[in-house]
Amino acid sequence: MSVNEDGVVAGSDSFWELEQYKRTVKRHEDGLKLCNELSQLIHERAELEKNYAKSLKSWSQKFGKTLESGPEYGTMEAACKGILSEADRVAELHITVKDRLIGEIQSNIKTWKNENYTKKLVGPSSGTKELEDLFKKAQKPWAKRYIKAMKAKKDYHTACKLEKTAIHQEGNAKNDTAISQDQLKKMQDKIDKCKRDVESTREKYKAALNELSSYNRKYMEDMTEVFNRAQDAEEKRLVFFKEMLFGVQKCLDLSDSAEYKQIHHQLLQTISQADYNKDLRWWSQNHGTDMPMNWPQFEEYSPELHDISKKQKKGNVSGGDGITLTAISSRDNSSPSNNPPPAYDNYAVNNVTNNEPPSYQSQSSYASYNSSVSDTHETVSSHYHNVDPSQSDPNVEDVYSKPIPKSQRVKNEDEPQAIERSA
16 A cells, blocks of 8 residues: 555555556666666676687697697597687687677667667656656546545545544433533534534545546546557567577577587597507507617627727817717628628607607618718718828727717708617
């Protein structure tokens, strides 16, 4: 129950009571607030999509570096990188979702709100003010009759109360011997007057109710017309909001995206290509029992190698050519029937990042071996300032019997990085 500005108490919360239309007016004004809240809701969801995409990319970069520097290898490494690639591509899709939420949904809400709600600096929007004025205009004639009927009702009830009070006082006075006859007569006259007032107010009350009742139909028609106008405005808002929510669902539903399906289809293929047998075989060939081995074999003493070792000590030799001679053996051509020549292989230094196994090539003939020894002797001697091989010092350490430390090496781009080793 509520009390209006005239002090009339509404009998219920019914729409037809005085000023109970204000709830419908407030609903219209709340539409503006709901537009703002929906816009904010979509904006924050767009920010979540943006932050999620950023987090996916950061996650992908972090574990991409971990995989690059970590021990994982082979097809399993490729499968793990497929997960990171999926995150990068999905992040781009979520950036697209964010752009669509802002560009398609939020902008449409803002435009629709400006078209349907004209906000004033002070007070309700123009549409809300107009609706409230229409309700007031429709209810005003009925309100006058209603207030008149309520006043007549009050007057009638007051007259009835006074009548009962006068009758009660007269009954008490008749039993009191101290009350004179004149006083009893006055009480009787008061009762008669109260009865006339009761009849008069009763008639006025009934007349006011009849007048009010006769206007009820017109009142309901006018109020219904304004209410339907408010309903149409609210229907328009609800339909628009439903369209926007469908738009949001369409933006968020990546399962319906052909690109999203393709991303996960490719990820499934990448993971399916992980072959543990292939990885284990690669490891065995590059780091395990399937690797080739230059098993030690008998080697003849080589005076040429001894001479080269001594000249390197005496000459100004740069240790940065990236070449290490570990052993060179020769064999007397005059006695080919002695022990067979050792097999010499050229050991090629491979790119470490490719994890490729070293390559070994056997010398094809005993003659080519002697030729290579002679050529090597002449080339190395010329390289080290043509020092006379006859100059030898037995006290000089043979530095060619061990490789040059890595920290002292200087990479020469013009020379192949190769190491000749004995088989």
